[in-house]
Amino acid sequence: MLEVQFGQATDFGKVRTNNEDAMGAFIPSSRQQARSHGYLFAVADGVGGMDLGEVASSTAIATLMQGFASAQAGTLLAGLVPRLIQHANAAVHDCTLAPEYRGKSMATTLVACALRHDQAIVSHVGDSRCYLVRNGIANSLTRDHTMADEQFRLGILSRAEATSGVNRHVLTRSLGNEMFVAADTITVNIIPGDLLLLCSDGLHGYVPDASIQRILSSNPDLNRAAAALIAAANAAGGHDNVSVQLIRVRSVERMGLYRGRPYRLL
Numbered sequence: 001m002l003e004v005q006f007g008q009a010t011d012f013g014k015v016r017t018n019n020e021d022a023m024g025a026f027i028p029s030s031r032q033q034a035r036s037h038g039y040l041f042a043v044a045d046g047v048g049g050m051d052l053g054e055v056a057s058s059t060a061i062a063t064l065m066q067g068f069a070s071a072q073a074g075t076l077l078a079g080l081v082p083r084l085i086q087h088a089n090a091a092v093h094d095c096t097l098a099p100e101y102r103g104k105s106m107a108t109t110l111v112a113c114a115l116r117h118d119q120a121i122v123s124h125v126g127d128s129r130c131y132l133v134r135n136g137i138a139n140s141l142t143r144d145h146t147m148a149d150e151q152f153r154l155g156i157l158s159r160a161e162a163t164s165g166v167n168r169h170v171l172t173r174s175l176g177n178e179m180f181v182a183a184d185t186i187t188v189n190i191i192p193g194d195l196l197l198l199c200s201d202g203l204h205g206y207v208p209d210a211s212i213q214r215i216l217s218s219n220p221d222l223n224r225a226a227a228a229l230i231a232a233a234n235a236a237g238g239h240d241n242v243s244v245q246l247i248r249v250r251s252v253e254r255m256g257l258y259r260g261r262p263y264r265l266l
Helices: 030-034 053-069 077-095 145-153 161-166 209-218 222-235
Strands: 003-011 021-026 041-045 108-116 121-126 129-133 137-141 184-189 195-199 242-251 253-260 261-264
Touching: 003 021, 003 222, 003 261, 021 053, 021 242, 041 195, 053 077, 053 108, 077 108, 077 121, 077 184, 108 129, 108 195, 108 242, 129 161, 129 209, 137 209, 161 184, 184 222, 209 222, 222 242
Parallel strands: none
Antiparallel strands: 003 242, 021 041, 041 108, 108 121, 121 184, 129 137, 129 195, 195 242, 253 261
16 A cells, blocks of 8 residues: 655745745545545745735645545545645635735645555645655656746746746745636656655745755655755755655555546556
8 A cells, every 4th residue: 555754844944034834744544544535745835925924824734634634535636636725725815804814915825745546646836846756866746837937938038047037936826816726736656765845935946956856865864854955945045934845655556547436456
């Protein structure tokens, strides 16, 4: 069956006076629940420049985790996770209508990774990322919903211009601004030895992918690796809050799908 190791860390950074990031993890309590529900990990980054980024990020994470825990056993994760992100978006949007927050603005990014059997479902809105590290090579499974990244995909900017320009942190999509939001979702087959990294832009915005890859390769202990990534972000200036989740795949349960129902492969 699917078994994983997990580690995480978060930090204010050197500039911010509060942490507007939030993280959550659903760890199944039994082998049966690992098969019926799976695992869920998520990182949210409250949008700076708005009033209550920490409320937005914590609300999104709480809604996501509660919805995952109460989902019907065996629900297909590829449909469940983006649906829960839409629920999280509505919850953040509704916060602005509550009497205690009326007149306030809030929004957050969100990246979520659900794992069951031999698959990872990655769904995200904004510029928090999920990387897959396989055989020591780190590749991003998400694309940033930023103005700079959109301009890069249209050929307006080069990759170097997109990663260093003034628009690299300007979001084109986030949770809470509108009643509905579109999450990008992909399904990835996972194998033993794979490492998944979820992080806010406080990491990837200041630490190059090559450095992230090197740190992960040189720190097999996940909690130490998470701490080392935080230290690298702070050494680069600590300009933002930074949050990291690391999930190592120990074993998987190979599954097929017939008429929408999974079955175990021998």
